[in-house]
Amino acid sequence: MRLVIARCSVDYAGRLSAHLPSATRLLLIKADGSVSVHADDRAYKPLNWMSPPCALKEGEDGIWTVTNKGGEQLIITVEEILHDSSHELGVDPGLIKDGVEAHLQELLADRIEVLGEGWSLVRREYPTAIGPVDILCRDAGGGTVAVEIKRRGEIDGVEQLTRYLDLLNRDPLLAPVRGIFAAQEIKPQARVLATDRGIDCVTLDYDALRGIEDQKLRLF
Amino acid sequence: MRLVIARCSVDYAGRLSAHLPSATRLLLIKADGSVSVHADDRAYKPLNWMSPPCALKEGEDGIWTVTNKGGEQLIITVEEILHDSSHELGVDPGLIKDGVEAHLQELLADRIEVLGEGWSLVRREYPTAIGPVDILCRDAGGGTVAVEIKRRGEIDGVEQLTRYLDLLNRDPLLAPVRGIFAAQEIKPQARVLATDRGIDCVTLDYDALRGIEDQKLRLF
DNA sequence: GCGTACATATCGAGC
DNA sequence: GCTCGATGTGTACGC
Numbered sequence: 001m002r003l004v005i006a007r008c009s010v011d012y013a014g015r016l017s018a019h020l021p022s023a024t025r026l027l028l029i030k031a032d033g034s035v036s037v038h039a040d041d042r043a044y045k046p047l048n049w050m051s052p053p054c055a056l057k058e059g060e061d062g063i064w065t066v067t068n069k070g071g072e073q074l075i076i077t078v079e080e081i082l083h084d085s086s087h088e089l090g091v092d093p094g095l096i097k098d099g100v101e102a103h104l105q106e107l108l109a110d111r112i113e114v115l116g117e118g119w120s121l122v123r124r125e126y127p128t129a130i131g132p133v134d135i136l137c138r139d140a141g142g143g144t145v146a147v148e149i150k151r152r153g154e155i156d157g158v159e160q161l162t163r164y165l166d167l168l169n170r171d172p173l174l175a176p177v178r179g180i181f182a183a184q185e186i187k188p189q190a191r192v193l194a195t196d197r198g199i200d201c202v203t204l205d206y207d208a209l210r211g212i213e214d215q216k217l218r219l220f
Numbered sequence: 221m222r223l224v225i226a227r228c229s230v231d232y233a234g235r236l237s238a239h240l241p242s243a244t245r246l247l248l249i250k251a252d253g254s255v256s257v258h259a260d261d262r263a264y265k266p267l268n269w270m271s272p273p274c275a276l277k278e279g280e281d282g283i284w285t286v287t288n289k290g291g292e293q294l295i296i297t298v299e300e301i302l303h304d305s306s307h308e309l310g311v312d313p314g315l316i317k318d319g320v321e322a323h324l325q326e327l328l329a330d331r332i333e334v335l336g337e338g339w340s341l342v343r344r345e346y347p348t349a350i351g352p353v354d355i356l357c358r359d360a361g362g363g364t365v366a367v368e369i370k371r372r373g374e375i376d377g378v379e380q381l382t383r384y385l386d387l388l389n390r391d392p393l394l395a396p397v398r399g400i401f402a403a404q405e406i407k408p409q410a411r412v413l414a415t416d417r418g419i420d421c422v423t424l425d426y427d428a429l430r431g432i433e434d435q436k437l438r439l440f
Numbered sequence: 441g442c443g444t445a446c447a448t449a450t451c452g453a454g455c
Numbered sequence: 456g457c458t459c460g461a462t463g464t465g466t467a468c469g470c
Contacts, residue, residue: 001246001260003223005307015463016319016371024309026221026248032261039312040221041252043271044264045450047315051263051465072463083307087225089244092259095267099236101446131444131469151447154459159379160445187458189350193383235448265465269448292448321461351459371461375444380460409443 002029005083010037010048014072020047022079027064029056031089035066035074050074099206105134105149107209108182111216112137114209115147115180115202133164144168144177153183153201158194165199222249225303230257230268234292240267242299247284249276251309255286255294270294319426325354325369327429328402331436332357334429335367335400335422353384364388364397373403373421378414385419 004027010020025047026038033053036046054068066074105124108114112121118140126136126146135147146168148161161179168177179199181190186201194201224247230240245267246258253273256266274288286294325344328334332341338360346356346366355367366388368381381399388397399419401410404426411421 001225001258003246005221005309012463016317018318018463019316021313021316023312024307025312026223026307026309028246028258028264030258030260030263032263034261034263036264038221038248038250040250040309041254041272041312043250043252043254043450044248044256044266044269046264047312049264049463051463052261083305085303085305087244087246087303089225089246089260092243092245092261092267093241096239096241097236097448098238099448156376156445189459193350232448238448263465265449271448271450317463320463371463407443 001031001089002086003027003083004029004081006078007080007082008037008076008078010077011075012048012073013075014068014070018048022077024082027076035076037074037076048074101149101151104151104182104184104204104206104209107206107213108147108149108204109135111209111212114212115145115182116140119145128164128167130163130167133168144174145180146177147180147182149204150181150183151185153181153186153190155187155190155193157181157183158190158197158199161194161199162197221251221309222306223247223303224249224301226298227300227302228257228296228298230297231295232268232270232293233295234288234290238268242297244302247296255296257294257296268294319371321369321371324371324402324404324424324426324429327426327433328367328369328424329355331429331432334432335365335402336360339365348384348387350383350387353388364394365400366397367400367402369424370401370403371405373401373406373410375407375410375413377401377403378410378417378419381414381419382417 007024009022012018028036034051035056036049038046050066054066057065062078064076109121109124112119120138122136124135125132133146134149137145139145146164148157150157161181165179169175180202181194181199182202182204184204191201227244229242232238248256254271255276256269258266270286274286277285282298284296329341329344332339340358342356344355345352353366354369357365359365366384368377370377381401385399389395400422401414401419402422402424404424406421414421
């Protein structure tokens with residue numbers, strides 16, 4: 001990893017055109033071939049960048065040219081270098097995550113009764129021609145229910161569930177299938193659209209589900 | 221901006237939980253208060269971060285604690301510092317972009333005739349209950365047309381236009397409303413879906429539209 | 441390699 | 456402050 005602090009101007013020509021007037025910035029060159037140009041704000045997002053794989057050519061006139069396979073170009077005109085250091089970092093062991101959609105799915109599948117008394121799981125990741133349905137289950141009356149789980153429930157998720165329901169309802173062995181849109185948080189517009197389509201919305205509490213799960217584990 | 225190269229392990233407890241085993245990484249501390257932890261790959265995205273506003277407290281035992289208002293925490297256990305430098309960057313003049321959706325919409329609205337002779341603009345950002353339609357216009361026969369504009373035309377955009385059409389066609393003053401999906405580039409799958417739904421696809425040439433606009437400006 | 445789905449997305453505009 | 460849509464979204468995983 002190479003860190004350069006330099007006064008520079010930058011031009012990007014690729015999926016759009018963009019220009020950065022001259023100023024002092026951080027140029028971050030990673031071992032994976034990526035180059036990014038950071039100001040002292042905007043959280044972690046660089047002002048401009050080129051994703052790997054790409055090639056950096058440092059001209060003798062201070063003009064750095066970064067090119068990728070698609071012909072996109074990042075041209076950095078370096079006027080003055082204030083710092084330049086390189087560091088050997090090695091391969092990173094990587095991030096271990098907990099609390100994402102997959103966990104919500106596991107927890108809800110294991111405690112499907114939170115959706116209603118007498119409900120039972122058919123299976124997780126129920127396969128269809130257009131992809132797996134997160135959870136397929138049966139309500140107390142034996143009716144089929146498809147559940148789409150999201151961490152944050154937005155319109156896209158409702159569309160996704162709608163596509164699954166259209167398909168599942170073509171199967172005479174399953175139909176009629178109704179839908180439940182379950183998320184830790186559901187946006188108003190998504191709720192409106194779901195309701196308009198006869199889809200029920202359920203808000204999940206990750207900590208509560210985990211708590212229930214812990215209780216279950218203590219019981220057995 | 222402060223740059224630290226350090227052997228460290230990291231724990232994040234917030235919207236999810238995450239852990240990074242000990243390794244050598246870049247710690248990037250920006251003037252806006254953000255902290256990010258970078259490995260030597262993954263392009264510009266850090267392994268872990270805290271967005272501003274947040275506060276960094278450097279303990280004497282090498283334990284750095286970053287906290288934000290929401291109570292999320294990033295705990296960095298620094299085992300060895302290999303580099304530590306600070307740099308004054310000043311305020312960045314910022315990025316100038318060109319060629320995004322807003323420009324396409326302006327250009328097309330101003331030159332609605334490219335969609336067909338005798339067409340006229342009703343208005344840009346025509347409001348509906350589920351959000352504004354990019355362009356509403358009338359064709360030569362006085363029929364209403366809703367136009368959805370995207371830089372890159374994908375399935376999501378077709379779904380979005382479909383929702384608008386469903387809603388607009390419930391309005392007896394407007395119905396029947398047909399749809400046009402306009403983009404610089406339309407993915408094959410999006411084109412198939414649009415066609416299946418009776419939506420016309422139009423490919424926009426940004427440079428050509430800008431050229432037409434320039435001609436218009438020269439004429440008046 | 442393309443397409444799909446997820447993400448601590450980030451960011452800016454409008455309300 | 457919140458919501459919503461755009462993003463050069465990035466990234467992993469499937470086929």
